[in-house]
Amino acid sequence: ALLGVAYGNLCSGVSKDSLKGVLAAGSAGASYFLGDLCPSFDFESVLLSGECRALVRQGACYGIRASTYYTDVPTYAQLAADVPNFAALGNLACKKAAGCFDQLRAAFDGCVAGNANFVQDVVARAEFLYNQDLASTVDDFAAQNSGSLVGDLLGMALNQFSSAQDIEDFLNMHITEGISADAAAAAEEALAIAREWCASGCTDKSANFLAGIFSHMQG
Numbered sequence: 001a002l003l004g005v006a007y008g009n010l011c012s013g014v015s016k017d018s019l020k021g022v023l024a025a026g027s028a029g030a031s032y033f034l035g036d037l038c039p040s041f042d043f044e045s046v047l048l049s050g051e052c053r054a055l056v057r058q059g060a061c062y063g064i065r066a067s068t069y070y071t072d073v074p075t076y077a078q079l080a081a082d083v084p085n086f087a088a089l090g091n092l093a094c095k096k097a098a099g100c101f102d103q104l105r106a107a108f109d110g111c112v113a114g115n116a117n118f119v120q121d122v123v124a125r126a127e128f129l130y131n132q133d134l135a136s137t138v139d140d141f142a143a144q145n146s147g148s149l150v151g152d153l154l155g156m157a158l159n160q161f162s163s164a165q166d167i168e169d170f171l172n173m174h175i176t177e178g179i180s181a182d183a184a185a186a187a188e189e190a191l192a193i194a195r196e197w198c199a200s201g202c203t204d205k206s207a208n209f210l211a212g213i214f215s216h217m218q219g
Contacts, residue, residue, distance in 0.1 A: 010085060011061035022060045023048065033129070037121050038111035046107045051099025058092055080214035087207035094198035098191055 011019065027043040034041045047056045062085060070078065112118045197203070 010058050010065065010088065014061045014064050018064050019057070019060060022064060023056070026056075026060070033125065034111070034122075037115060037118060037125065038108075040110050040114060041107055046103055050103055051096045052103050055092060055096045055100055058089060062089060076214045076218035080211050080218065083207050083211040083214065086210070087203055090203035090207070094194075094203060097194060101191065 026047070030041065030043040030047075046052065065085075066082075069082070108118075115121065
């Protein structure tokens with residue numbers, strides 16, 4: 001089982017070497033992805049300090065635990081048992097996400113200042129790397145697990161979004177003209193929605209709802 005949430009710390013029991021390895025991989029991935037697009041971006045100073053530190057570390061520890069917990073297509077019983085961990089991460093995000101967002105925004109403002117085409121270059125690289133390294137694996141997983149919750153959700157996403165242009169078109173369709181014309185306004189709107197979600201206790205309410213649904217589906 002996924003343990004640690006009872007102590008409010010998903011890193012409890014996770015070896016330091018495992019965590020260090022995941023964080024090192026994240027740093028290497030950021031360097032590989034952003035290196036020439038934004039040489040000023042520093043993974044450790046942006047994501048392993050300040051308001052981002054706990055979020056990143058707890059998320060990494062959850063990933064380490066999940067890698068041994070979910071060894072096949074998840075069952076509803078597994079998902080139900082894992083809900084408290086989702087809730088723990090969600091509540092941590094309510095405390096830290098706004099401050100972490102500010103750290104990231106400051107870092108990426110520096111990227112944009114150094115490269116006027118930074119956003120377009122990032123989208124193009126993400127699409128290239130996805131098609132090069134992941135597309136066939138994701139397609140195969142969705143096909144092999146058709147009929148399962150995860151497989152069907154993934155299949156629907158793949159049918160809806162097959163390129164970066166599809167994602168842009170979807171956002172343009174569902175976001176108001178004023179927001180889509182101003183990325184900064186869109187970010188502030190997202191933060192306002194997140195704050196309202198947290199202030200209303202929606203994380204725990206949603207967790208209770210999902211636990212009930214998963215338990216019911218398991219039978």
